[in-house]
Amino acid sequence: MSYPGYPPTGYPPFPGYPPAGQESSFPPSGQYPYPSGFPPMGGGAYPQVPSSGYPGAGGYPAPGGYPAPGGYPGAPQPGGAPSYPGGQGFGVPPGGAGFSGYPQPPSQSYGGGPAQVPLPGGFPGGQMPSQYPGGQPTYPSQPAAMTQGTQGTIRPAANFDAMRDAEILRKAMKGFGTDEQAIVDVVANRSNDQRQKIKAAFKTSYGKDLIKDLKSELSGNMEELILALFMPPTYYDAWSLRKAMQGAGTQERVLIEILCTRTNQEIREIVRCYQSEFGRDLEKDIRSDTSGHFERLLVSMCQGNRDENQSVNHQMAQEDAQRLYQAGEGRLGTDESCFNMILATRSFPQLRATMEAYSRMANRDLLSSVSREFSGYVESGLKTILQCALNRPAFFAERLYYAMKGAGTDDSTLVRIVVTRSEIDLVQIKQMFAQMYQKTLGTMIAGDTSGDYRRLLLAIVGQ
Structure with a gap:
């Protein structure tokens, strides 16, 4: 069975990346994709996204209208x-x-009449919600708003003048003290590509490195946030991966967050940047810092070979659901390689169809089965893939929430997600955050941060 209007063709190129086949001519004249002045190293289940309209303008589903x-x-x-x-x-x-x-x-996002789908198990106390007698909910039809593309909170500034912005930053750092508000006004309202041009204009005009000057004027979380904003997206992901594996211990959740959520093109660019900037092989570093089934999952991810054909094969979805059941719930023990193969290679629309088929067949959703069959970081990695297949903005909303929930704040995660999603889907992440937690992202940031760091974060998220 085919679904009318589903899906549009492939992923659009990620902002700032070379088009396929044009890597050798990238970057355009005057742009510097990988900076030299950055600090050295060391120093379950989500709401489903609509099927039609995926991916949108930013390459990700639009979650509005739930x-x-x-x-x-x-x-x-x-x-x-x-x-x-x-x-x-x-x-x-x-x-x-x-x-x-x-x-x-x-469910009606695929067309046809309102779908009658058995509700997956797992309600508190084993009780189905009373508003669905017999446990057979009729899901609402897809609102038109859901078909729109995703959107970042930061867009290129109109009437952009790199020399003028470089002069503003120079004056903000000149003399006694620093005018942090002037810095915030510039960097929070320019796209990453425009920031790269400001950096080049600053060196041209003053013969000095903007990054070094900013580092000398700032400190702590504000410094980390400013430096992240001036790193090109590919470099920042590669830098974050290197930092997560350097020294004693490994930040496994950073590896999961980046490698399990990026597109093929993004991952291939990250692997190339990691080699060129740090002189290291990403796959070898992963192998030396992780082990077992978690290592195999991450190695699969860093190949950047996931199927990106946006059409859905429903026969394959049914077969994959059966194979996953037989590899987990339907046997004693778990065939981990079967889960790795299917979750690492199928397109996200295909995985959504597989999850629907699994719920109908097993009377349990696939995320619950992963929780029962796996543990530790491989469980988190597999869930991340499934969660992104259902609703990528909701995954990042959840990561932001837990970065700020409770005592203390995971500032590195907060900075990384706000910066990396600011030009892609931060608008949708904010919408999902408010829906999932009944408070706005800006409110939670304001309560967990302070000073210029808070002011800049709020300016980026659009509060």
């Missing part, structure tokens, strides 16, 4: 604590509670 809180099973009620997400890992409810607390997906 049912309002209270209009889906397991939704938090006004004034109450959110029932989703919670628990371990990336916020999957304890015990693999499945789809219970997330907004239920609009």
